[in-house]
Amino acid sequence: MTDRSPISEWENTNRIDGVFSKKYIAELKNRGNSDLAHFIAKQKDNKSLVFILENLGYLPKNFDGKFLIPLLNHEYSKIRLLAAKNIAKLSNLDNTAILLQTYQKETDTSVKREIVSAIGRMRNPDNKKILIDLLQDNDPKIVCQAIRGLLVFENDSEVVEKLKPLINHPNEMVRTVIYKEFFAITESSQNKSPHPASHDCLKNVVVNSDVLQALKYVPDESIHLTFTSPPYYNARDYSIYPSYQHYLEFLEKVFRETHRITKEGRFLIVNTSPIIIPRVSRSHSSRRYPIPFDLHPYLVKMGWEFIDDIIWLKPESCVKNRIGGFM
Numbered sequence: 001m002t003d004r005s006p007i008s009e010w011e012n013t014n015r016i017d018g019v020f021s022k023k024y025i026a027e028l029k030n031r032g033n034s035d036l037a038h039f040i041a042k043q044k045d046n047k048s049l050v051f052i053l054e055n056l057g058y059l060p061k062n063f064d065g066k067f068l069i070p071l072l073n074h075e076y077s078k079i080r081l082l083a084a085k086n087i088a089k090l091s092n093l094d095n096t097a098i099l100l101q102t103y104q105k106e107t108d109t110s111v112k113r114e115i116v117s118a119i120g121r122m123r124n125p126d127n128k129k130i131l132i133d134l135l136q137d138n139d140p141k142i143v144c145q146a147i148r149g150l151l152v153f154e155n156d157s158e159v160v161e162k163l164k165p166l167i168n169h170p171n172e173m174v175r176t177v178i179y180k181e182f183f184a185i186t187e188s189s190q191n192k193s194p195h196p197a198s199h200d201c202l203k204n205v206v207v208n209s210d211v212l213q214a215l216k217y218v219p220d221e222s223i224h225l226t227f228t229s230p231p232y233y234n235a236r237d238y239s240i241y242p243s244y245q246h247y248l249e250f251l252e253k254v255f256r257e258t259h260r261i262t263k264e265g266r267f268l269i270v271n272t273s274p275i276i277i278p279r280v281s282r283s284h285s286s287r288r289y290p291i292p293f294d295l296h297p298y299l300v301k302m303g304w305e306f307i308d309d310i311i312w313l314k315p316e317s318c319v320k321n322r323i324g325g326f327m
């Protein structure tokens, strides 16, 4: 095809600021395979190539994606990654060997993961052995991708036999996936209220009590959101703890109970910050207690999953004793 072919004219009318529209790529894809292959081969800049590969979308049945294979060796890693992603859509088993070879020489971890994902997405039992071998990879994300590919064959005894021992894998993400798939007790929903529902007795009530006493009356998995601002150790006179360790253990008890009453997938927001306990005299030093950082390991250990931290940036005019008449 020369530059004077109809496709070139068509191309020129479909570029806006040098970039092709998604609609144009879809039309080109449906015009036929050789047009798309030719068009891709002509792209001189990586930006255009990335845009096209990112927007190829669904590939029609019997789509000949041979032109994608050389892109697995492209110098730009993003293009190699997108090539692997699109090759996965072809579900062509003949591509497994080439994907595996590319994986073995690939140095970019994201591309490697995409290749493993591509092999898994073929959902072909012939790829089981490859995926089982990949469970030995040093990169936990590769292991997770291989697990994902293998879980398609969850009723296969060989697959189950290889996956279950990963409950002792050194990586926590791998252990969590295996726990959820094979070890978590799936409680019967018979005695539980529907997920969005809340007990009427818990709605619009104010309770004046010690937190640990009150929590005893709250049923398991009945709460969607807890927002709490616990005491700042002994920085204020709300309550006095004999030691920082006692304080952390008190919070541990409270948040373990909070975990019990929280519905699966719902949230706990803890409003806290590092505090300073002023020095006893000029000959001593003040001490800073990093409460959020020290609390975090307790929370994770009891089953909470960390989602995010939100910084409350207080303006200059804020002062220690807000109730003293300032902000």
Ligand SMILES: C[S@@+](CC[C@H](N)C(=O)[O-])C[C@H]1O[C@@H](n2cnc3c(N)ncnc32)[C@H](O)[C@@H]1O
Binding pocket: 209, 210, 211, 212, 229, 230, 231, 232, 238, 239
């Ligand atoms: C950092 S303040 C939060 C104040 C709250 N945001 C408010 O506006 O009232 C901590 C609060 O926890 C309360 N507190 C301390 N120990 C408690 C316990 N064992 N049970 C219930 N509340 C407690 C304190 O009295 C204090 O009011």
